[in-house]
Amino acid sequence: MGTTVSIELGDDRPEAELRGLIAGVCDWLHEVDARFSTYKADSEVSRFGRRELRLEDASADLRHVLEACADLWRDTDGYFDAYASGALDPSGYVKGWSVEVAAARLLAAGSHDHYINAGGDIRMRGNHPDGGPWRVGIRHPWEADKVSWVLALHDGAVATSGTYERGDHIVNPRTGRPAEGLRSVTVVGPDLSVADAYATAALAMGEAGIAWLAKRSADGYGSAVVTDDGRAFSSANLPAAV
Amino acid sequence: MRRSTAAAVGTLTGAALIIGVRLSVTPPEAPAVAAPVADLADSTPAPKPSSKKPVAGSKEKPAEKPAEKPKSGLKDGVFKGDAAANPYGRIQVSIKIEGGEIIDAAATYPTANDSATINPPAIATLKQSTLKAQNADVAAVSGATYTSESYVKSLQAALDAAKA
Numbered sequence: 010m011g012t013t014v015s016i017e018l019g020d021d022r023p024e025a026e027l028r029g030l031i032a033g034v035c036d037w038l039h040e041v042d043a044r045f046s047t048y049k050a051d052s053e054v055s056r057f058g059r060r061e062l063r064l065e066d067a068s069a070d071l072r073h074v075l076e077a078c079a080d081l082w083r084d085t086d087g088y089f090d091a092y093a094s095g096a097l098d099p100s101g102y103v104k105g106w107s108v109e110v111a112a113a114r115l116l117a118a119g120s121h122d123h124y125i126n127a128g129g130d131i132r133m134r135g136n137h138p139d140g141g142p143w144r145v146g147i148r149h150p151w152e153a154d155k156v157s158w159v160l161a162l163h164d165g166a167v168a169t170s171g172t173y174e175r176g177d178h179i180v181n182p183r184t185g186r187p188a189e190g191l192r193s194v195t196v197v198g199p200d201l202s203v204a205d206a207y208a209t210a211a212l213a214m215g216e217a218g219i220a221w222l223a224k225r226s227a228d229g230y231g232s233a234v235v236t237d238d239g240r241a242f243s244s245a246n247l248p249a250a251v
Numbered sequence: 252m253r254r255s256t257a258a259a260v261g262t263l264t265g266a267a268l269i270i271g272v273r274l275s276v277t278p279p280e281a282p283a284v285a286a287p288v289a290d291l292a293d294s295t296p297a298p299k300p301s302s303k304k305p306v307a308g309s310k311e312k313p314a315e316k317p318a319e320k321p322k323s324g325l326k327d328g329v330f331k332g333d334a335a336a337n338p339y340g341r342i343q344v345s346i347k348i349e350g351g352e353i354i355d356a357a358a359t360y361p362t363a364n365d366s367a368t369i370n371p372p373a374i375a376t377l378k379q380s381t382l383k384a385q386n387a388d389v390a391a392v393s394g395a396t397y398t399s400e401s402y403v404k405s406l407q408a409a410l411d412a413a414k415a
Contacts, residue, residue: 013402015411126407129396137390146387148394154406155384171395223377241382
């Protein structure tokens with residue numbers, strides 16, 4: 010189990026600096042993997058899950074992650090659930106959060122034009138190296154080499170959850186059964202960890218997730234959805250490329 | 252003035268392996284993105300968006316998106332598809348054609364019983380449209396790409412390779 014991360018920096022700076030920035034992002038993501046992976050028995054999350062680590066002894070990062078998961082559980086009517094499988098698995102939040110942190114560090118280090126794509130979830134800032142916004146395609150849920158929407162963003166996050174990749178991996182935490190009804194859910198907004206959690210929650214809700222996403226639109230989170238039977242829906246505030 | 256770009260691909264597996272790091276320096280005139288498009292798909296813009304629908308029982312007319320061909324052969328007017336059943340009732344999609352192009356698409360939803368709680372907001376904010384399948388010039392791809400194995404087969408991987 011691994012996630013692949015693509016990083017592109019478009020800043021007009023010496024190569025050595027850019028290489029150093031990328032190395033810093035990679036170091037941070039590897040650190041997150043070591044500390045938060047549920048696949049590593051000695052990770053902080055695994056130790057906390059086995060109650061070998063008390064909450065008060067946990068790192069500030071882990072406490073932040075646990076609080077954020079609790080908030081998102083409430084915000085999503087329980088459909089985003091770090092305990093959906095029984096044991097603690099905050100991966101659905103950690104991935105987006107770690108990329109948010111990495112992108113914020115890039116900005117603090119003076120990179121204004123970049124994107125980080127972690128397993129299809131993207132945080133971007135500034136301009137494409139050729140100028141203009143970053144153009145992001147949303148993968149077509151049946152044709153892997155095609156896109157079904159094209160977005161244009163300068164600053165924001167795009168997260169997609171789908172059942173086409175791991176089959177019925179996403180579980181509806183209310184029923185314990187695989188989610189069905191929606192094939193692909195994309196959420197676009199200011200924060201990748203929130204966008205990712207919303208996409209996962211809506212997918213778990215099934216078709217009712219379409220109405221739920223419509224309500225998130227007012228909070229600045231646009232969405233694009235494809236149902237199992239091939240119907241496509243999108244919110245008016247989806248930043249579609251012209 | 253030159254522009255430096257840099258990109259890297261790393262994979263967060265147990266071995267914590269960086270599978271590729273690359274740097275390129277190109278003059279700004281270089282259309283860096285032209286190459287990816289050419290080899291991602293047979294460069295012809297898909298003559299028709301072959302929206303694959305796995306389920307037959309749904310709605311659309313042969314609703315080609317008209318962008319590529321000004322003459323789509325679509326007649327002006329409003330057309331309704333067959334009503335399709337889903338867990339919440341029956342849905343019927345209609346499209347409005349003007350000048351041979353789809354200018355609007357809408358769905359009618361059942362209003363009886365429980366379905367009423369589900370549908371009004373969806374109609375209000377999430378608009379239904381024809382699912383497109385296009386070859387587009389993009390810098391990145393968002394998708395459910397959960398594993399290194401699926402990354403290798405992804406459009407994003409092809410983009411990364413083309414930029415290297």
